[in-house]
Amino acid sequence: MDKSAFEDRTTITGPMHAPLKHDSAHKHVAGTADYIDDMPEPAGTLHAALGLTDRAHAEIVEVDLSAVAAVPGVVCVLTARDMPHSNDISPTHLHDEPVLADGRVQFHGQPAFAVIAETRDIARRAARLARITYRDLPTVIDVVDAMATGGEFVTPPLTLQRGDAEGALERSPRRLKGKMRIGGQEHFYLEGHIALAVPGEDDEMTVWVSTQHPSEIQRMVAQVLGVPVNAVTVNVRRMGGGFGGKETQGNQFAALAAVAARKLRRAVKFRPDRDDDMTATGKRHDFLVDYDVGFDDDGHILAVHANYAARCGFSADLSGPVTDRALFHADNAYFYPNVKLTSEPLKTNTVSNTAFRGFGGPQGMVGGERIIEEIAYALGKDPLNIRKLNFYGDGDSGRDVTPYHQKVEDNIIRRIVDELEASADYQARRAAIIEFNRSSRVIRKGIALTPVKFGISFTLTHLNQAGALVHIYTDGSIHLNHGGTEMGQGVYTKVAQVLADSFQIDVDRVKITATTTGKVPNTSATAASSGSDLNGMAAFDAARQIKERLVAFAAERWQTTAENVSFVPNHVKIGEELVPFAELIRQAYAARVQLSAAGFYATPKIHWDRATGRGTPFYYFAYGAAVSEVSIDTLTGEYLVDRVDVLHDVGRSLNPAIDLGQIEGGFVQGMGWLTTEELWWDEKGRLRTHAPSTYKIPLASDRPKIFNVRLAEWSQNVEKTIGRSKAVGEPPLMLPISVLEALSMAVASVADYRECPRLDTPATPERILMAVERLRQI
Amino acid sequence: MAQESGSIRFILNDTEVALSEVAPTATLLDYLRLEHRLTGTKEGCAEGDCGACTVLVGRLVRDGRGEEGLVYESVNACIRFIGSLNATHVVTVEHLAAKDGTLHPVQQAMVDFHGSQCGFCTPGFVMSLYGLWLTNDNPSRAAIEKALQGNLCRCTGYEPIIRAAEAAARERPSALFDPITRTREAVTARLEALRQTETIVIRKGEDCLILPVDATDLARVLAEHPDATIVAGSTDVGLWVTKQMRSLNPVIFIGGIAELQRIESSEAGLTIGAGVSYTAARDALSAAYPTLGCLIDRIGGDQIRNMGTIGGNIANGSPIGDSPPPLIALGATVTLRSKDSTRSLPLEDFFIAYGRQDRKPGEFVESVFVPALPAGEHFAAYKVTKRRDEDISALLGAFRISLDGDRVKTARIAFGGMAATPKRAKAVEAALIGQPWTEDTIRKAQAAFEADYQPITDWRATAAYRLLAAKNLLMRFFLESTGEIVQLQRFEEVA
Structure with missing residues (x-):
């Protein structure tokens, strides 16, 4: 190891509360930060495009995809019937959200098929050649229309009540009634949705997805393919913005890429055009x-x-x-x-x-x-x-x-x-x-x-949990993984600071790694502002476990008590001796001390x-x-x-x-x-x-x-x-x-x-x- | 007939490339990402609106005094066709850092001021800031904002990026590695060598793209291919390809034709060649006609203004093009040329109906002539949009009046966004002419807008808003002619 990096200093770089730069800032400005579309494609990668409907509400009478399939370079066209196990990606398990429209169109632009082709350009051009026959149904577009026509709910409403609102309104000296329309909002993440599915042996599928919720993508892909969740691995190093738009909305792209990859035994990349992305994915509620x-x-x-x-x-x-x-x-x-x-x-x-x-x-x-x-x-x-x-x-x-x-x-x-x-x-x-x-x-x-x-x-109280996986390698360098996803908000940087602070080592000794369902399972979406709160605590917990083992080892090896072992900048102080952190790690390894831990955190106190x-x-x-x-x-x-x-x-x-x-x-x-x-x-x-x-x-x-x-x-x-x-x-x-x-x-x-x-x-x-x-x- | 050769040659960062097989509508962005794996340049929208694909294109440009120099401009790679890159130097974000990885001052400032969050828009911002850095070592906030009109960031709120731009401008160490400064002379020489001297024709299967060497040649080529698509800046045609997936064939690129890039100024007025970009036309128009500089500054972003041409804005006949209304109010004429003839007509007569212009097969827009504004006449153009910058007009009104004493002698008023074509407000004009130039006259004339226009409701505005705002713009014009300040200005200084 490079000992010069561990010169005696009274502080470390990148402790908690320091205004550390975003861990990828250098790569962002150099153009070397890889987003999924920038990764080298596996040989033979195919490309997908959505086939969108053009009715807001209709029965699908007939779908004629012959012209689509006939385009040179088109490899296959997927419809709802091609979903191997399930056409459902409803995150609430209400079975109300198909991957592809099946028999009925429920919004203008709802995807009805996906084209898989040798190039993205071919797929996009071919997708326009479908001939779909519809039987129109009555449409309800606006909130006012919905209320006027009986107001069907997609999910049960909520009432919050305290005191006697109606009585107090009657008794109030002044009273006002009014209405307000509040508009929705498109996320406009600069990087649109994207998924790259790579089939493995047996039933395995690895998917790189721009998502805030890898565990859900994993479950959805498994559900659509009809394989156990353990067959699917979902990875994401960074997103080009999320803002909530990549909490559930990546499901359809990941599922379709995976279905095509399974069927064709080739890697399949799905990067919808911006207009398709904005048409076919949800927005802020108005x-x-x-x-x-x-x-x-x-x-x-x-x-x-x-x-x-x-x-x-x-x-x-x-x-x-x-x-x-x-x-x-x-x-x-x-x-x-x-x-x-x-x-x-x-x-x-x-x-x-x-x-x-x-x-x-x-x-x-x-x-x-x-x-x-x-x-x-x-x-x-x-x-x-x-x-x-x-x-x-x-x-x-x-x-x-x-x-x-x-x-x-x-x-x-x-x-x-x-x-x-x-x-x-x-x-x-x-x-x-x-x-x-x-x-x-x-x-x-x-x-x-x-x-x-x-x-x-x-x-939803049970979502308030998180996990982290921390390894220390024999050179004293640290590998950090947790369930949080990086969309620009700096959660990777903040959690790395937690770890640097816990071990009192310079933050550049902490390797930040892509979020993956293979390392930390059953994660919650990086959402609700919770990323640093939950994952920071989980990483803190993992560090605590490793530190406890290191302290016990040091106390035993240096013949002192645990109270006399402390972590100081880039060193461990054992009694009166200052041992470089990496040196302690080397000795701990040799003494067969476990240098890896899975941390966990569940928010206390809350119930609903x-x-x-x-x-x-x-x-x-x-x-x-x-x-x-x-x-x-x-x-x-x-x-x-x-x-x-x-x-x-x-x-x-x-x-x-x-x-x-x-x-x-x-x-x-x-x-x-x-x-x-x-x-x-x-x-x-x-x-x-x-x-x-x-x-x-x-x-x-x-x-x-x-x-x-x-x-x-x-x-x-x-x-x-x-x-x-x-x-x-x-x-x-x-x-x-x-x-x-x-x-x-x-x-x-x-x-x-x-x-x-x-x-x-x-x-x-x-x-x-x-x-x-x-x-x-x- | 001029000789033909078959390759597009340009410099990509350090490397000269010669492409003898290139599709007429192949984009620079796909070429960078797919052929060269230069993945720093991103696709955010594929329509020239978000700036994530921003690169610099350097080319030899003759300035107002006739001197030629190497000028670098930001462009949107997503809608820039390869065919338009002959004899240029394309610079991508990968070119900026030194070989040892040392960041360029623009990049370093973005790091130091926390100018990136998700990072996806960042290379585009770096390139726009780099374009500014090359030409301005002390940019005002107005100038920085103008340089960034074509770049969307959804994370930072822009404040740290502005601070980075200010800091980077000051950061010019003597030992600086700046790839463009360092190679300016050599690149100039290489581009001189690449200069087009003959017609370039590239055929690939059925596909055909043509770069005429001069305007005469363009007329000849167009006579042979009357159905060809003429491409100057591709800020509109680019979207036909990336969004509508249209197959265009053949495509004629006119961006390299020097004659079409000329601006000629005389006492009678300005003649602007069809290939002149908004950027190139800005100062001349701004000097000759009040408010046109400010108007041009609100058309697209820098990238679009560097590519898009006034000729193209006219030729495509859009009802919401921003240049026709002021040009019509100023009494401009358009010159159309074909192999056998040249004719001029008033610009307002060029627009026949929605999607239909008076351009015959084989004709192309050669230039537009804008008469000088006589002293004492009042003129202004106002653009109204949902978002102040880089937005398409909900409506755009241009007003010109002359007074005889306190009475209106002549009036020419034209609007975009109010009808299927750019259109004169003749009833309003009639209601003004001969009347005293007073608020009372304006109030009476406002009603006449209803006779002139029956605008539509769409996503940019309702019909009711368009009509009301049009009436109010007349009031704004009147109040401004009396010296009252009635417009919001973000900065006192005009960038």
Whole structure:
């Protein structure tokens, strides 16, 4: 080994809490980070393309694939009947999601067949030659249509209830009802879906997939092929973005690649074109929220009754937990003395909506914040005043219980908001904006401060578990593997820091390896912001086991006690002796000490009873707040985000550089959702915004012109999380609700703030202008 | 008849390649990834919108003073056809780091400022930033944002990338290894040697691609192949191939024809050759006509503007092309040429109906002439989109009026996105002419938009919004003519 790397230093590189760079940063910028399409292809690799239907709801009368199969270079065409064992990839086991449409089309663009050919180009061209005959069936595209036609559910709805909402509404001095449309969102991961299946001997199948959930891909491939789960290995080194879109949506591509690979005994790669990807995979749910709120003349909320209806698409997928989470966050940071919240997970003839960063929580929260706005405009007050009146209180306040009966025990929202209000100079800027609006004819400004409280844990309690596998080799180098998947969020880097910190060795001695179902089994999706929390603890547990063995060995070999053995930078201190880490490992190996361990972690404390709507579904809450200032053009509805200030709570940050990146990136992604990203279906149920030419995610020139982001450095998790850190993936996505509300204020200025503009989202220039026009008529 | 030869020759990073078998619509991206396993260049969308496939293309360009120099521009490899690369230097992300692995300052800054998360868009960003770095050692935030209009990142929120760009610009160590700076002279010489001197024809089975050597030759070739597809920047035609899977054959590449790249300025106005890119035309148009520079800066991203041509934007007849409305308002004429004749017609008459233009078989758009704007006339063009930059217009309005005292003497108003073709607002014009230039006149004239346009509802906007915004743009034009500031500007400085 290279001993120069272990010179005596008092610190290691890359401990926990250090702003370490992303482990792949160098490779990213050099173009040498391999994504699945960049891997050398096995000899004879074939390529696949989807055959899409062009009806939203129809019986398939006849599928004529002769022209497809006749194209030179086409090797085979797969239909539902070619699935060896099962045509089902429903992640909920409701058997409502076929790999390929069988007899019935349930959304426009649903895949009905797959073409396997010598080249991707041939496969794509051939896929267009199918002749499918349909018998049209009635279509339900929109939430409103679904409600009007009886409202079939894809999964059972949820009710959260506490106190007597209806009675309290009746008794409230003031009462307001309203509706809000909240748009969906396409993930637009820069790397689209991709799977490469390589058949092995017997029934073995190895699949490289861009997925957040290797264990599910493994189960689905096994199920479709009809082989035991142990025959399938799923690998993923990195994704080019996931955001929830690769939690379940990779199943179809992996399953089809595997079926073709099994049938043809050749490697098969499936990389759908961007338009096919956007057409055939699910998105963030759009919602219609109906709310009824009772409050007093000061603005105290007395009761809330709200219904969250969601367009789920044709199947359940994850719509159950997504719509549940909308309800879990309908309160955001506010205490509702009496509350009734209901969900309606509605079936529609559209692609099945799925997980997306925040997982329903953002939609719930936008609805909750609209209620605050309504009260503020009704009373002629600054919405921030209404927020402060209604924040959850401390433990003895009697105002600390959520609609799901969990007590809020770690509340820091007041401190966050107070600090941000001062540091962003909110009050003076708001006064200046109101003054500006008095004299500005065309351009109007708005400002808003909105909070975020986000519950951390999978609400399906059993998913809150993780495993890690750690080996130390005889040269003292460490091999790290865990169930978390890397999609850019830096989980590999953070968990490597945990390991470096545990052993007190430089982080570059830790080899980060691709996630694979062969090393850590039965993993949960890297989702719900949980990646570092769960996998960090599992790796910590593996390190603990190995360290215990090393300590016992050292104590015995050096004739001392375990208390006298400690891990110091790149060394182990045994009594008074400083032994290089690698030297201890060499000796431990020679003494036949096991240098490998499987770590495991299960989140304590949490439980949830969905039937009664009671429990403690969340281990803790992450908090944050943002102030946004915008300008709008009241002639066209165009706008600019002039300035944003963020103060966000990540507990004691595992990696401040990565966490800042998650906050900045989450903010802009959430801002896109609420502003320019619009999904648009035509009358036939075709999604017409299925490419970046028509679906507009934020550009560099859309980001806040001034963007100040700070971590709440004083915060640390009250729960015993890894390094007392908090999850950061999802919570920042909701900070740009402040942008929406600032736009709303700018619009409200044209009617002297007397009316809540009731902006639906996404707040495109068109919606802004139309809201301006509406208010001008008042 | 000119001589024919049969290969496309260009330099790929360090290596000269000569391709004598290449399909007319083979893309640079597939060539890099599949033939050379240069997998740093990614496919994100295959339609020139996300920038993950960004590479630099260097070529010898004659500037306004007639001097020739080697210019590197960012382009989208996904919709760039191989046939358009003759006598160029293609630079991919793999070319940037030194042989010992030392990162280029642009790359190092991206690492140091945490500019990558998932990393998939990163090579494209590096290449766009590299293009900026080569030409600007102190870029403003406006200039950086403009250089990144054609690059989508879904992870970072861009802030760290902007910081990296600022830091990299300052980082120019004397011992620097910069592959383009280092080889500029040698590459110039090699490209001179590769310069096309005769017609290039490549046949492969049924497939045929042709690179005429000059405009006369183009007319001849087109007479022989009246059904051929003419490709300049391929920013539109590229999508016919990557998205619609259309087979185009034969394809005539005109990007190398020097005559079509000329911009001629006279007192009468500007003549812009059909092969002039948006980037090349920008400064001349900006200097001659107010707001056109800003408008061009909002067409596509840098990569698209470096490839796409004003001639192509006219010739493809799109109802949402951004150049026709302002050119129609300015009274532009288009010149069409064929083997036997040349004719000019007002640009507005070129657009007959949706998908139909007045271009006969064998004709090609040779140039567009834009009359100078007489002193004292007011002109402005406004683009309205869902997203400010790199978006296709929901509507685009161009306004030009002259006043006689306080009365409107002449008015030319044209819109895109409001009808099946770019179209004049003649009823609105009539409602203005002869009237006092006042807000009251504007209010009355606004109603006339309903006579001129019955726009459609689609994913970019509803009919109601289009009509309302069109009316309001007239108001904006009026208010601006009176000196009032009524537009949002992200930066005071115009990039």
